Amino acid sequence: xxHLLRIPVAIVVALVLxxxxxxxxxxxxxxxxxxxxxxxxxxxGPLLAADGQGGxxxxxxxxxxxxxxxxxxxHLTSEGSIAPGWPADxxxxxxxxxxxxxxxxxxxxLGGVYIAWYDDRQLVLPGGGTxxxxxxxxxxxxGSIAPGWAVNGLAASRAPxxxxxxxxxxxxxGGVYVLWVDWRNRLAPNTAxxxxxxxxxxGTLAPGWPADxxxxxxxxxxxxxxxxxxxxxxxxxxxxxxxGDGNSGNPNGDMFATRVRPDGTFAPGWSHGxxxxxxxxxxxxxxxxxxxxxxxxxxxxRDFFDREIYVRRFLFDGTAAAGWPPGGVAMFPVALGTxxxxxEGDGSGGALVAWDxxxxxxxxxxxxxxxxxxGTLAPGWTTDGTLLSEPGARANQFAAGLAGDGAGGAYVLWxxxxxxxxxxxxxxxxxxxxxxLAAGWPEFGRRVSTNPNGHQEPIxxxxxxxxxxxxxxxxxxxxxxxxxxxxxxxxLLALAQAEASAERVRLVWQGVGAGALDAxxxxxxxxxxxEAIGRAVxxxxxxxxxxxxAMMPGTRHAYRLRYxxxxxxxxxxxxWVSVPARLxxxxxxxxxxxxxxxxxxxxxxxAAEAARLEVFDVAGRRVMVREVGGLGPGRHALRLDDxxxxxxxxxxxxxxxxxxxxxxxxxxx
Numbered sequence: 001x002x003h004l005l006r007i008p009v010a011i012v013v014a015l016v017l018x019x020x021x022x023x024x025x026x027x028x029x030x031x032x033x034x035x036x037x038x039x040x041x042x043x044x045g046p047l048l049a050a051d052g053q054g055g056x057x058x059x060x061x062x063x064x065x066x067x068x069x070x071x072x073x074x075h076l077t078s079e080g081s082i083a084p085g086w087p088a089d090x091x092x093x094x095x096x097x098x099x100x101x102x103x104x105x106x107x108x109x110l111g112g113v114y115i116a117w118y119d120d121r122q123l124v125l126p127g128g129g130t131x132x133x134x135x136x137x138x139x140x141x142x143g144s145i146a147p148g149w150a151v152n153g154l155a156a157s158r159a160p161x162x163x164x165x166x167x168x169x170x171x172x173x174g175g176v177y178v179l180w181v182d183w184r185n186r187l188a189p190n191t192a193x194x195x196x197x198x199x200x201x202x203g204t205l206a207p208g209w210p211a212d213x214x215x216x217x218x219x220x221x222x223x224x225x226x227x228x229x230x231x232x233x234x235x236x237x238x239x240x241x242x243x244g245d246g247n248s249g250n251p252n253g254d255m256f257a258t259r260v261r262p263d264g265t266f267a268p269g270w271s272h273g274x275x276x277x278x279x280x281x282x283x284x285x286x287x288x289x290x291x292x293x294x295x296x297x298x299x300x301x302r303d304f305f306d307r308e309i310y311v312r313r314f315l316f317d318g319t320a321a322a323g324w325p326p327g328g329v330a331m332f333p334v335a336l337g338t339x340x341x342x343x344e345g346d347g348s349g350g351a352l353v354a355w356d357x358x359x360x361x362x363x364x365x366x367x368x369x370x371x372x373x374x375g376t377l378a379p380g381w382t383t384d385g386t387l388l389s390e391p392g393a394r395a396n397q398f399a400a401g402l403a404g405d406g407a408g409g410a411y412v413l414w415x416x417x418x419x420x421x422x423x424x425x426x427x428x429x430x431x432x433x434x435x436x437l438a439a440g441w442p443e444f445g446r447r448v449s450t451n452p453n454g455h456q457e458p459i460x461x462x463x464x465x466x467x468x469x470x471x472x473x474x475x476x477x478x479x480x481x482x483x484x485x486x487x488x489x490x491x492l493l494a495l496a497q498a499e500a501s502a503e504r505v506r507l508v509w510q511g512v513g514a515g516a517l518d519a520x521x522x523x524x525x526x527x528x529x530x531e532a533i534g535r536a537v538x539x540x541x542x543x544x545x546x547x548x549x550a551m552m553p554g555t556r557h558a559y560r561l562r563y564x565x566x567x568x569x570x571x572x573x574x575x576w577v578s579v580p581a582r583l584x585x586x587x588x589x590x591x592x593x594x595x596x597x598x599x600x601x602x603x604x605x606x607a608a609e610a611a612r613l614e615v616f617d618v619a620g621r622r623v624m625v626r627e628v629g630g631l632g633p634g635r636h637a638l639r640l641d642d643x644x645x646x647x648x649x650x651x652x653x654x655x656x657x658x659x660x661x662x663x664x665x666x667x668x669x
Contacts, residue, residue, distance in 0.1 A: 029080035029496040030510060030542075032451035033472075033479035036074045036082075037062075041089050041477050048461040048471055049105040049113055051141070054078025056461060056469045057113040058478060059093065059102045068099040071117045075143065076480055078463070079497060085142030093137050094152045096121040103134070104231075106168035106176060108201070109662050110651075111141040114176045116156070116166040133158060134166045134180050136199060148202030156197040157213040159184040163195070169231035169239055171262060172660070173616050173651050174201035177239040179231040182213065193217055194243040196231075196260060200620060208264030216241055216258055217273045230286050232294055234316050235660075237262045240294055242277065242286050250280035255296050259316065262620075269318025277314045279326040284341050291349035291373060292316055297341055298328060309341050311351050311371065321349070323375035331355070331369055331385065339364060342402035344410060346433070347658075349373025352410040355385070356399040364396040365389045366414040368431060380435030388412055388429045390444040400426065401460030403468045405485060408433030411468045413448075413460040426455035426472055428483060438485070440574060448472070449481045466578075484575065493517075493561065495575040496543070502553040502582045508545045509561055509572065515541045519563035523548065525555055536561060554581035583607075583633050587654040590665035591637065597645055597667060601652060603628075604635040609657050615643065615665075616651040629656075 041064050049057045059073040072090040075083035082088060094100050098120035106114045119135045135153035138146035145151065156178040157163055166180040175198065182195040195213035198206040205211065232240040242257040258274035259267040266272060281298025289295050293315040300308045310328030313321035320326070331353045341355035351371045358364040367385030370378035377383055389397040401413035409432040416424050429445035430438035437443065448455065448470050458472040466485045471478055484498060493511035500506075507521070515538040524530045536544035544561070551557050558574040588602035605611055611629035616622055624643040628636065645667045654661045 029482050031449060031494070033449040033474075033481045034076060034080045035088075035477060036076055036471065036480050037072070037090050037477035041072065045102060046457060046459055046471055046473065046478060047102055047105040047115075048459055048469070049107050050461050050464050050469070051075065051077075051111065051113070052107055052109070052464055053111070054463050054465050054467075054482075055083065056463070056471070056480065057105060057107065058471055058480070059105050059115050060090075060478065061101050062090070064089075068097070068120075069101065070095055071100050071102045071115065073105075073113070073115060073139065073143075074478070075113075075141070076469075078465075078482070080480075080482060083141065083143070085144065091139070091143045093117070093139070094119070094135065096152050100135070103164075103166040104168040106170055108138065108174055108176065109170050109172065110174050110201075110664065112146060113139050114168050114170075115139070116168055116178055117153070118164055118166070119153075119155075121152075122158075131160055132162045132164065134163045134178060136168075136176065136178055138176070138199075138201075138203065146201065146203070148204065150203070154199065154203055156180065156199075157182070157195065157211075159212040167231040169233045171198065171239075172233060172235070172237045173620065173653065173662070175199055175206065175620075177231055177233075177260075178213075179239070179241050180213075181243075184212075194241060196239060196241055198239075198262065198264065206262060206264070206620070210264075214260065214264055215272070216243065216260075217245075217256070219245065219247065219273055230283075232286060232288055234259055234267075235288075235292075236316075238267060240286075240316070241274075242283065242294075242296065243274070244283050245276075248276075248279075252280050252282045252298070252300050254279050255281060255283040255298055257294075257296075257314065259318070267316075267318075275318065276326070277320075278310070278312045278328055281310050281328060285343045287344050287351075289313060289345035289349050289351070289373070290347035291345075293321055293349065295343050295345060295351045296328070297331075297343040297353065299341065309353065309355055311343055311353060313349065313351065313373065313375065321373065321375070323373075329371060329375045331371075340399045342399065344402050344404045346370065346404060346408045346410075347406070348408065350378060350408075352402060352404060353385075354388075354399050354402040354410070354412045356397065356414065357385075358396075363392075364398055364417075365391065366397050366399045366412060368402075368410065368412050370410075370433070370435065378433070378435065382435075386431070386435060388431070388445060389414055389427065397427075400458045401470070403460050403462040405430065405432075405438075405468075406462070406464075406466050409438065411460065411462075411483060412445075413458055413468075413470060414445075415455060415458050424454055424456070426458040426470065428460075428468070428470065430483075430485070439576060448483070449479065451479060485578075493563075493570070493572055495559065495572065498559075498575065498577045500577050500579050502580055502584075503549065505548040505551055505557065505559075505577055505579060506545065507548070507559055507575075507577075508539055508543055509536065510543045513542065514544050515539065517544065517561075517563045517565070519544055519561040521546045521548075522560050522562055523551070524558050525552070530560075532562075551579050553579055555579055581606075585654075585656065585659055585661065587652065587661040587663050589652045589663040590650075590667075594666040594668035598640055598643075599645070599665065599667060600637045600639050601665075602635070602637045603654050603661075605629070605631060605633050605656075607633055612655045613638065614653045614655065615640070615645075616653070617645075618648045618650070623650075628654075
């Protein structure tokens with residue numbers, strides 16, 4: 001059955017205007033981080049999602065009204081500013097009676113975001129059982145509710161008894177899948193089972209999906225989703241749904257998975273009930289591998305502690321990847337205690353793994369390693385993991401996050417426990433694909449920010465542009481810091497923004513009172529020495545900027561500032577900026593927009609690779625598909641002469657071997 005998407009024609013104008021909303025011009029990334037939730041917020045339990053443009057969405061549980069907790073959200077742009085339409089103290093996502101607790105957040109691929117939460121509004125009082133439900137809301141980039149969605153969200157299921165532990169995955173054309181554990185059969189032999197639901201962009205259920213969700217297994221005993229983000233997109237509009245099962249007799253249980261198509265049927269090679277994807281391991285994490293499969297991370301448990309860490313790769317067609325045994329490949333085979341562990345795909349079938357671990361009597365440290373697509377150790381990495389944090393530190397160091405850098409390497413985040421009463425700093429390290437530290441990054445990482453008010457619950461997400469964004473809870477609310485690939489943290493005066501195109505590089509340095517400094521900009525490449533190229537100009541009281549139009553496209557340039565202050569001559573840390581070549585993959589969409597019945601679709605191919613152009617109508621049907629990779633690198637404008645399109649909204653998708661781009665287009669006769 002076709003994958004359905006319905007966007008009412010009445011919202012055409014809003015959608016078109018929403019794609020051209022101006023952004024603040026001034027960066028706000030400061031040494032102590034950007035405040036995302038100003039008082040009187042009282043946040044807890046943050047969740048992050050990249051917005052696809054270098055910014056971030058965050059949601060949290062908030063009890064600012066001194067009553068039951070509700071769900072709030074905030075949107076920060078790539079420049080570090082609160083996005084237009086979003087208040088300084090966040091947006092109330094739901095304001096129902098009783099409590100709501102956020103469980104998952106996921107971008108919609110079109111600039112907006114989905115948020116799921118655990119909702120008590122239908123809670124039956126003692127004597128009548130419980131009926132807690134999973135609800136979902138769809139917000140647009142400006143914080144408004146997407147057309148078709150109710151003010152306080154839509155229920156994924158209204159079945160009796162309890163639903164919990166929801167995770168989300170986008171469907172590739174603006175809709176979303178919800179995966180949760182369900183106790184509707186509490187009195188039957190099946191105590192808990194995983195269920196899924198599929199919402200389209202406008203909040204309607206995709207055809208083929210039951211109103212109370214799709215059962216993924218009815219195996220004896222209990223099965224359920226795991227306590228982490230586990231719903232995964234399969235790259236073809238469907239859902240990969242992992243779940244745990246403890247009924248095999250294995251001491252650690254097993255991880256199962258199944259694959260569901262957009263119409264609610266099971267994909268070839270998969271079935272209701274799923275199949276084991278990691279045997280005799282307690283599931284901890286999953287990730288897309290970037291090469292037609294997914295990764296599962298599990299652990300063995302002894303004496304209530306995780307001991308060994310294992311990762312396995314499974315393909316989307318239902319087969320196990322060669323080189324990865326049923327129990328997974330050992331990442332950390334020595335019998336040491338481990339705590340938190342993370343896995344991310346390296347984009348080419350391999351696995352990036354980070355964890356914390358300890359020997360008896362020693363503080364916890366943070367480790368990382370990498371495996372190739374066939375399960376073998378990647379060159380430059382060590383079998384038992386590379387220690388990234390400071391050895392022999394005076395406090396435990398706990399892994400807090402892992403994010404790929406888009407080039408086969410990773411950022412690893414950790415926090416110090418009980419550094420002192422007021423300050424438990426967060427640190428980050430950037431490791432390249434070859435296992436070495438990225439240029440300019442010191443041994444044992446850097447502090448994420450200079451904020452003196454603690455870094456509780458730091459979490460991290462890739463910014464989609466080679467860097468990462470870290471969010472933490474301070475004494476007064478949530479704060480965020482963007483980590484650039486070669487400018488790890490903001491310092492007293494540090495590069496806070498770098499925008500590079502083939503025509504120019506725009507740089508912004510920030511620091512208290514920076515605008516009053518007389519600073520010279522210096523630049524060098526791998527083949528040239530440092531040279532002065534001009535004076536930085538005052539951006540505002542705390543920022544200096546410079547625009548370089550004399551750089552070389554397709555190369556990397558390092559920039560720094562040289563200036564004098566009360567302590568003498570100072571030089572900022574070098575920051576490397578990759579200047580793109582003239583061609584970049586892009587999808588402009590319909591030209592003009594709105595278009596007549598036979599619009600032109602404009603796009604740019606950056607390389608000679610397979611590429612496919614698709615158009616979906618308001619019902620989610622694919623009305624046009626064209627292989628365009630043979631056109632070769634360059635900008636192309638393709639007239640859709642063979643697709644007479646009626647008036648309405650369409651989703652245009654450009655799919656290459658490395659990326660998928662989406663945009664909206666309008667036909668108006």
